[in-house]
Amino acid sequence: MILIDEFSLYYTVVFLSTKLAKITLKVLQAYHIEVEHQTGKKLHYIWLDIRREWFNQIWEKYRATYRLVFELIIPYAY
Numbered sequence: 590m591i592l593i594d595e596f597s598l599y600y601t602v603v604f605l606s607t608k609l610a611k612i613t614l615k616v617l618q619a620y621h622i623e624v625e626h627q628t629g630k631k632l633h634y635i636w637l638d639i640r641r642e643w644f645n646q647i648w649e650k651y652r653a654t655y656r657l658v659f660e661l662i663i664p665y666a667y
Contacts, residue, residue, distance in 0.1 A: 592620050595636075610647045617648075621655070634658045 590613060592601040603616050621632055637659055652659055 590616055592616075594624070610645050614647055614651060618651070632657065634660060636660050636662050638662050 590603045590605055592603065593599070601620065605612060605616070617635075624632055632655075635657055638661075648659070651657075
């Protein structure tokens, strides 16, 4: 899983043992906390290049809780 900060183009690579939604959401949660702590700003938008393979009810609940906007982009755009 590759997490990219669009402003600084800082890449974070996380190796996953599986693509289960629970696992990928834990990675996103850790990244979300880290980014907000380092920048002091709230995360608002997340671009997803996932062809909806991870996006499900668990992700939707997380998105709604933190009022994030998930934008699906063309796979392999980066």
